[in-house]
Amino acid sequence: MNQAPNRSSVSLRGVEIAYGPVRVLDRLDLEVAQSEFLVLLGPSGCGKSTLLNAIAGLTEVDSGEIWIGGRNVTWEEPKDRGIAMVFQSYALYPRMSVRKNMSFGLEVSGMKRPDVQRRVTEAAAILQITELLDRKPSELSGGQRQRVAIGRALVRDAGVFLFDEPLSNLDAQLRAELRTEIKRLHARLGATMIFVTHDQIEALTLADRIAVMRDRRIQQLGTPHDVYMRPANKFVATFVGSPAMSFLSGHITEGRVFETSTLRLDLSGYAFTAPPSVGMPVDLGIRPEHVVLAPGEAAAIPARVELVEPMGSDLLAWTRIGEAALTVRLSAETPVAPGDILPLMFSTRRLNLFDAQGERL
Amino acid sequence: MVAAAKRLRIGSRLPAQIALAPALLIALVLYCGTTSWTVWISLTSSRMLPNSVFVGLRQYDVLANNDRWLASIANIATFGALFMTAALTIGFLLAAMIDQKVRAESLLRSVFLYPFSMSFIVTGLAWRWMLDPTLGFEKLLHDIGFADAHFDWIVRPDRVIYTLVIASVWHAAGLVMAIMLAGLRGVDREIWNAARVDGLPTWRIFVFIIIPMMRGSFATACVLLATSVVKLYDLSVAMTNGGPGIASEVPAKFVMDYLFERGNLALATAAATTMLITVVVVVAPWYHWQGRKARMAGIA
Amino acid sequence: MSTPRASRHPSGRRPKRLSPSRVGLYAFLLITALFFLTPLYVMLVTSLKPMAEIRLGNIMSLPAAPTLDAWTTAWSRACTGLSCNGISAGFWNSIRILVPSVIVSIMVGATTGYAMSFWRPRGAKLLFAALMVVAFIPYQVFIYPLVRIFSQVGIANSLAGIVLVHTVFGLPTMTLLFRNHFASLPLELFKAARVDGAGFWRIFLQIMMPMAVPIAVVAVILQVTGIWNDFILGLVFAGRDNLPMTVQLNNVVNTTQGERTYNVDMAATLLTALVPLCVYFVSGRWFVRGIAAGAVKG
Numbered sequence: 001m002n003q004a005p006n007r008s009s010v011s012l013r014g015v016e017i018a019y020g021p022v023r024v025l026d027r028l029d030l031e032v033a034q035s036e037f038l039v040l041l042g043p044s045g046c047g048k049s050t051l052l053n054a055i056a057g058l059t060e061v062d063s064g065e066i067w068i069g070g071r072n073v074t075w076e077e078p079k080d081r082g083i084a085m086v087f088q089s090y091a092l093y094p095r096m097s098v099r100k101n102m103s104f105g106l107e108v109s110g111m112k113r114p115d116v117q118r119r120v121t122e123a124a125a126i127l128q129i130t131e132l133l134d135r136k137p138s139e140l141s142g143g144q145r146q147r148v149a150i151g152r153a154l155v156r157d158a159g160v161f162l163f164d165e166p167l168s169n170l171d172a173q174l175r176a177e178l179r180t181e182i183k184r185l186h187a188r189l190g191a192t193m194i195f196v197t198h199d200q201i202e203a204l205t206l207a208d209r210i211a212v213m214r215d216r217r218i219q220q221l222g223t224p225h226d227v228y229m230r231p232a233n234k235f236v237a238t239f240v241g242s243p244a245m246s247f248l249s250g251h252i253t254e255g256r257v258f259e260t261s262t263l264r265l266d267l268s269g270y271a272f273t274a275p276p277s278v279g280m281p282v283d284l285g286i287r288p289e290h291v292v293l294a295p296g297e298a299a300a301i302p303a304r305v306e307l308v309e310p311m312g313s314d315l316l317a318w319t320r321i322g323e324a325a326l327t328v329r330l331s332a333e334t335p336v337a338p339g340d341i342l343p344l345m346f347s348t349r350r351l352n353l354f355d356a357q358g359e360r361l
Numbered sequence: 362m363v364a365a366a367k368r369l370r371i372g373s374r375l376p377a378q379i380a381l382a383p384a385l386l387i388a389l390v391l392y393c394g395t396t397s398w399t400v401w402i403s404l405t406s407s408r409m410l411p412n413s414v415f416v417g418l419r420q421y422d423v424l425a426n427n428d429r430w431l432a433s434i435a436n437i438a439t440f441g442a443l444f445m446t447a448a449l450t451i452g453f454l455l456a457a458m459i460d461q462k463v464r465a466e467s468l469l470r471s472v473f474l475y476p477f478s479m480s481f482i483v484t485g486l487a488w489r490w491m492l493d494p495t496l497g498f499e500k501l502l503h504d505i506g507f508a509d510a511h512f513d514w515i516v517r518p519d520r521v522i523y524t525l526v527i528a529s530v531w532h533a534a535g536l537v538m539a540i541m542l543a544g545l546r547g548v549d550r551e552i553w554n555a556a557r558v559d560g561l562p563t564w565r566i567f568v569f570i571i572i573p574m575m576r577g578s579f580a581t582a583c584v585l586l587a588t589s590v591v592k593l594y595d596l597s598v599a600m601t602n603g604g605p606g607i608a609s610e611v612p613a614k615f616v617m618d619y620l621f622e623r624g625n626l627a628l629a630t631a632a633a634t635t636m637l638i639t640v641v642v643v644v645a646p647w648y649h650w651q652g653r654k655a656r657m658a659g660i661a
Numbered sequence: 662m663s664t665p666r667a668s669r670h671p672s673g674r675r676p677k678r679l680s681p682s683r684v685g686l687y688a689f690l691l692i693t694a695l696f697f698l699t700p701l702y703v704m705l706v707t708s709l710k711p712m713a714e715i716r717l718g719n720i721m722s723l724p725a726a727p728t729l730d731a732w733t734t735a736w737s738r739a740c741t742g743l744s745c746n747g748i749s750a751g752f753w754n755s756i757r758i759l760v761p762s763v764i765v766s767i768m769v770g771a772t773t774g775y776a777m778s779f780w781r782p783r784g785a786k787l788l789f790a791a792l793m794v795v796a797f798i799p800y801q802v803f804i805y806p807l808v809r810i811f812s813q814v815g816i817a818n819s820l821a822g823i824v825l826v827h828t829v830f831g832l833p834t835m836t837l838l839f840r841n842h843f844a845s846l847p848l849e850l851f852k853a854a855r856v857d858g859a860g861f862w863r864i865f866l867q868i869m870m871p872m873a874v875p876i877a878v879v880a881v882i883l884q885v886t887g888i889w890n891d892f893i894l895g896l897v898f899a900g901r902d903n904l905p906m907t908v909q910l911n912n913v914v915n916t917t918q919g920e921r922t923y924n925v926d927m928a929a930t931l932l933t934a935l936v937p938l939c940v941y942f943v944s945g946r947w948f949v950r951g952i953a954a955g956a957v958k959g
Contacts, residue, residue: 053852056852056856057855058852058855058856077855077858078855078856078858079855079856079857079858083856084856085852085853085856087849087852087853088849089847089849089850090849091847091849091850091852091853092853093850093853093854093868094872095868095871095872096871104854104857104859104867105856105857105858105859108857108858108859108863109858152853152857156857164849374780374782376780376860376861376862377776377780377781377782377861378782378783380772380773380775380776380861381773381776381777381782381784381785381788383769383772383773384769384773384788384792384832384836385784385788387828387829387832388788388791388792388795390810391803391807391810391829392791392795392803393791394806394810395802395803395805395806395807395810396798396802396803398805398806398809399802399803399805399806402805411809451693454689455690455693458686458689458690459690461686463686463687463690467945469690469694470949471941471942471945472694472697472698473693473694473697474941474948474949475697475701475938475941475942476697476700478886478937478938478940478941478948479890479934479937479938480889480890480891480892480907480933480934480937481890481892482890482892482907482910482911482933483890483907483910483930483933483934484700486910486911486914486926486927486930487700487701487703487704487927487930488700490703490704490707490720490923490926490927491699491700491703491720493923496715496716496720496923497720498720500719500720501719501720501721504719505719531696531697531700534697535697539949584797588797588799591799592799592800594801594892594893595892595893595907598892598911599892599911599914602915612801613799613801616801617801617804617893620801620804620805621897626805629801629805630805632801633799633801633802633805634802636799636801636802637798637799637802640797640798640799641794643797644794644797648793648794
């Protein structure tokens with residue numbers, strides 16, 4: 001668009017929300033920088049949509065403050081907050097044409113007709129929906145509807161874009177397509193974007209930073225790489241990544257050695273956040289792709305293959321070390337069959353250790 | 362998610378409050394206000410004009426010894442029992458049969474439902490003419506050879522209530538059919554298929570599977586019919602005007618007559634209050650059940 | 662033919678087109694249908710016969726020489742009490758009552774239902790419960806105090822009075838109808854409109870009402886038939902000059918002096934039934950939807 005770049009930071013300070021006795025958000029602090037793409041990731045019911053609604057001004061907060069673009073907007077109407085929003089069900093006005101859907105908000109705000117039309121035309125061009133402008137929403141496919149919904153947000157020329165699971169009603173192919181579209185849009189507009197999803201792939205591909213939420217709290221806030229490689233706790237470790245991280249239960253012995261009934265592992269290369277005490281029970285988390293085959297290596301750990309899943313580009317071997325389950329990602333050509341014993345080695349730097357409370361060590 | 366549009370800010374809720382004001386005013390003044398007033402009058406000794414001489418439940422005592430009121434109660438009880446049984450049975454049978462993929466389904470539905478679109482006055486006058494003992498069906502029976510046949514129920518005190526039943530079943534059976542048909546169509550086709558695969562005969566599927574699944578439709582139909590029984594007024598006025606004698610008097614008519622013709626406000630309002638209590642007793646369990654169902658659906 | 666043999670010869674018996682149970686089914690439906698049609702038929706043939714033929718023949722026989730005399734008499738010359746102007750006056754009274762009552766009651770009901778569903782203002786739940794109860798209560802409970810209040814306010818026996826009464830007693834059904842409709846719409850639509858900056862009335866008029874057109878049609882059908890067919894409210898609240906058609910019809914039939922003119926009675930009855938019958942046959946499935954919506958309260 002032609003307007004001067006319009007970017008706002010978003011800041012939540014001690015935001016609390018409850019529906020009667022049911023708490024939905026615990027004192028929550030969150031800083032979103034100008035032009036940042038932040039993804040709120042979590043299972044349904046974790047409070048992520050409520051958080052987004054609070055930023056939009058669609059849900060009242062019980063305490064705390066919301067700042068957008070350096071202004072305290074806690075008690076302002078949604079329209080005055082400088083935000084635009086895209087919804088899961090598209091929420092297009094069914095009796096209005098695409099053009100009218102996109103111009104409605106601008107007309108409400110009292111903008112002059114030529115300006116409205118210019119903005120609608122521009123936004124439609126960006127999203128390649130120009131030829132749809134005179135259709136009704138019922139005449140559009142799901143992907144087209146969501147493009148229109150994004151277009152409706154685009155014309156508002158807002159400093160902050162809020163996305164409430166915008167892709168989850170689409171099929172897999174359209175989802176990927178619109179995902180890249182949104183990423184491209186972010187690069188082009190430079191606007192701040194906050195995106196709610198329960199899909200970790202969306203989170204990893206889109207985000208500058210991810211806030212993983214569960215039980216009314218942010219569990220971890222960090223770059224996709226951080227969240228994936230150094231999950232803050234067992235929940236984040238399990239929720240992000242597919243197939244999920246495997247866990248071996250054991251304890252720490254003298255000399256920083258991880259020990260279970262069937263294996264011993266030297267942890268000297270592991271970056272502990274705090275020095276572990278001897279004898280403390282820990283869970284060792286291993287991602288499938290952080291396991292390597294080490295034939296002929298004396299220190300290799302033998303794992304019995306139970307099931308093999310070819311994935312095209314690679315294959316997954318579901319194995320057991322003693323009783324503990326371990327998923328291993330191998331190259332597609334690896335000759336492996338159920339019943340085989342694989343000699344495995346782990347890269348110590350890429351391991352994840354969690355204490356009995358599930359917190360990262 | 363939990364009910365999401367929770368509280369909106371006061372500034373934006375004000376128009377909603379204003380928009381609701383007429384309805385609130387109506388509810389407070391014209392529903393609650395008038396109901397309490399009616400109940401209050403029934404506790405006074407008011408005759409032509411309302412007074413505030415409190416006499417407790419004396420009017421209800423008078424009412425309990427009033428022949429006309431007792432006849433009204435007896436009439437409405439007979440009428441209600443027969444009417445509800447007949448309307449439910451016929452309505453359900455019609456719905457079940459129409460649901461068997463019959464020809465001219467929509468024509469049949471129209472035929473069964475059209476009486477419901479007409480007023481009780483029209484219904485009453487039409488049946489009163491057909492049941493006319495000199496020129497109506499009785500004459501038809503005589504003309505086609507049954508010289509001794511009698512069909513003079515409308516002028517016989519011991520039979521007149523049945524004529525009201527016939528007319529109102531004619532009026533309401535289509536409504537029951539529509540409700541039941543909606544209920545039947547709401548039953549998953551797979552249930553039928555599963556029962557067929559199990560080899561159950563049609564009537565068993567109906568009795569043991571379908572009817573229990575249609576509890577809601579039956580409850581709705583029952584409540585609607587029951588309240589229409591309590592409200593019964595126009596039909597009695599148009600068809601028999603309560604006669605012969607007081608043989609087809611009904612409570613609603615009793616109230617109207619004592620309010621506007623006989624000038625006994627307290628007795629009339631005592632009767633109205635009795636009707637109110639009856640309705641509450643009928644509706645409350647159903648309302649509770651509906652509410653519970655809604656809450657369960659909300660949780661699920 | 663490439664069709665596989667098996668599919669051309671299903672293993673089960675093809676159901677017989679007319680099994681005995683099918684015959685019984687159709688017989689029952691046919692007889693019941695005739696029973697349901699009889700009153701309409703009798704009214705019609707009676708209204709087309711002269712009185713002499715009615716006295717001599719039977720009620721089922723077709724008119725020997727159909728005549729519309731009874732219809733014109735009923736419309737413009739039938740007597741109620743002392744005046745003999747037919748029931749045309751009642752027809753026009755009913756129209757004058759009907760039009761404003763339908764409009765006002767639907768407007769109030771739609772607004773109330775909308776306010777309740779999205780905005781949930783204070784008192785909405787209690788109000789809704791009250792409306793649900795009132796829908797079932799006989800008018801006799803409210804009537805006397807209403808008459809007193811109306812005469813205090815100065816709208817007793819007036820058009821304004823009867824319109825208000827129809828609005829008041831139409832409110833439960835209308836509110837329920839619209840509330841249920843709005844409650845079935847996705848909440849995100851409402852949120853989108855809020856983000857777009859639309860306020861209470863703009864969301865109502867520009868977004869919600871255009872989507873409520875089918876429900877509005879159902880509401881019109883319900884209210885037109887309901888108000889047209891009303892007797893008791895018109896009798897008590899409309900006043901002598903505004904008596905609706907149903908009340909006039911009852912007067913015509915009950916106050917005929919001397920010989921009873923059944924043909925005129927039946928013509929007048931049919932005339933009164935004409936409007937709801939037309940609504941019913943024109944609206945077809947919508948009427949059923951209306952009943953279903955009005956019937957399934959709560």
